[in-house]
Amino acid sequence: MADALPWDTVRMAARGDPAARRDLAERTLDDLWRLAMRLTRRRQEAESVVQETYARAFAALDGLEPNGRFEGYLARIATNLVLERWRKHRPTEPVPTDLPDEASEPWQQVARDEDDRRRLAAVWQAVGELDPKPRAAVLLFYAHGEACEAIGRILDAPAGTVKTWLHRSRNRIRQRADALLTGQSAPASPQPET
């Protein structure tokens, strides 16, 4: 993980200093983009989330106490933005299981053989059917590599709750992905409580 961004740089960036902003963006953009991409899976949406996250961060910076890492603050803003979008629009389009060789999405491109691609697509679809907070927890933990404590801070939940979400969601994803791959109807297992 890169060195934490100095808060002086953050303050100068928030006041509009172009050099500080460029420095801030250079040092935080990659991680923020990965997070947005892993949560949204769409390049255009990820870009919109990234831009809005910086805008919100700069707008609210005056009331912010410099404790912790600015990167964590950005992750929290970005995740909450994505949660807001998920709550407004639940995903209705299923992930296709017969993927073309040259798939348009990066997460599809990395799956090499056909079985793997089908499996990964089924897992993505199962993840997309989770409730917003467990879904964010799953993506932050498995895709983004965050620890349960950090996820709890981002999602305003105790670490124990995050673990419960992860445990139940993992079981549900496995069952649902298996059902999708074998062509059975989805098992009626309950959603993890949010």
Add this chain to the structure above:
Amino acid sequence: MTRPYDPTESDLRDPMLERLGEGAEVPADRRRALVDAIAGAPTPLPRRRRRRGVWWIAAAAAAAAVVVGVALWPARPDPIPPTALLGDLLGPLPNLAPSEPAPAESEQRGLPTSGALDAVWQDLEGPLAIVVQAVEAPRAVFNEEPSAPAPAGGPDRKEN
């Protein structure tokens, strides 16, 4: 009593799910464009301060308008006394005074006594007349002498 399941983070690991993180690198061209956009973006004011600022500006403008209006209002050379204002609103005071003595209390209440009785009597006259006629009519039938011979084809016909 069973303890609730408390998995460690390593218990929760899953290689398949960890593949969800693949392929999320930012493309180089988009990265450059985003860095440029963030470096050159206008500095937004904090939301709360912006709203509060707008509120204060509006309140100050309204107060200034009132002060300027009061200061520039032309002074009237002959001030109007409050009684004249009341007079304009309510009409001349002599017009409000009663021109005739107040009517007697009985007149104020409504009809004069005799008039009221007449009205009650007129209301009752019709129904009373009907009742009287209903009582008198059967008596008149019994007391009345037959004035004409019995009609032909009646019971007296046997005598013929």
